[in-house]
Amino acid sequence: MEHKIQPLLNYISKYIVLSKKDEAVLMSKLIYRKYLKGQYIAQQGDVCKYECFVISGCTKMFFADEEGQEHIVMFSIEDWWTADMGSFITQTPADYNVQCIENTELVLFSYDVIEELYTEIPQLERFFRKIIEKAFVASQKRIVRSFSLSAKDRYLYFRNQYPKIEQRIPQYMIASYLGITKEFLSKIKGQLIIDQ
Template sequence: MTIQPLIDYIQRFVTLTDQDIEILQSKIFVRNYLKGQYIVQQGDICRYECFVLKGCTKTFYIDQEGQEHIVMFSIEDWWTSDMGSFITQTPADFNVQCLENSELVMFSYDIIEDLYREIPKLERFFRQILERAFVASQKRIVRNFSLTAKEQYLYFREQYPLIEQRIPQYMIASYLGITKEFLSKIKSQLILEQ
């Protein structure tokens, strides 16, 4: 597959010349993962920041009781990794696992540093991506504190309609911080309210 979706995505933020695109293509690579494969596991150092060309991933951590807590899903045109581990090159707090066969553009830590030097506008691009991720994370924290479970589910459905159809309900429940039974109850109430 071509990396054109990545180039299109970057060009929403900065303009790339043909030479920029050539440099970019020479530095990165595309990797295919099978459903169930891990991109990074808790405790390992996250070596890559990944752009999803095709597929779906989940980012989650396992607590001391063995309970899974999903913090993010990523589909086409989204980024995925353990960002904290990637930036600091320290052990990952999160696992990133493929929920479908996936095709990802891989940016290693060293390659991103090279790209910043060779295509300085990419540093601005990645800063903007990080800023957006930080804002989204902050807003999610506020929603978790201020919205009911039903309101959080409605927000999830409205914001991510393409994800809900692709993942099991128990994973949506984990993302929302509720049980799958409670999510079923919410969905039943919504059907009755229609």
């Protein structure tokens, strides 16, 4: 189990120092799980059971409207987290779906386990606070970008900020994330080629 979740331990060590005893306690409470491409980790309307760390693979978080149209709000790849955090924290029905775009390996933290870990390894509370603060700031900045930047500038920001993601996901998903049609995204990309 330890070698499978080593990327998580490496990630945690960037924020806090865990003793070997703390690592053993942590590992005894985690769930390691593989998901196939297309499988759901969380579904709209159900309570989000897990906060997930991505060991390998890629996921998307999206809201499906009444017409079944997907509105993608986040992608997650290796060393990133994914969950409907509002649902997970409040243990109420999820607003978002979390689905695997590729075969994906995750470390899952259930709500009860996180609460236990806060008591047993107090510095983990600081760790989770720091990553939630980072996610909150990123979310606020994304809202500002969606209001203040043109579609072209939003795409350029996405491409520069997340170069490893663009190669791995279909264009229509990037368009959904940017809030534009895939045709408009193709037009933007074509214009950028001409401008070079």
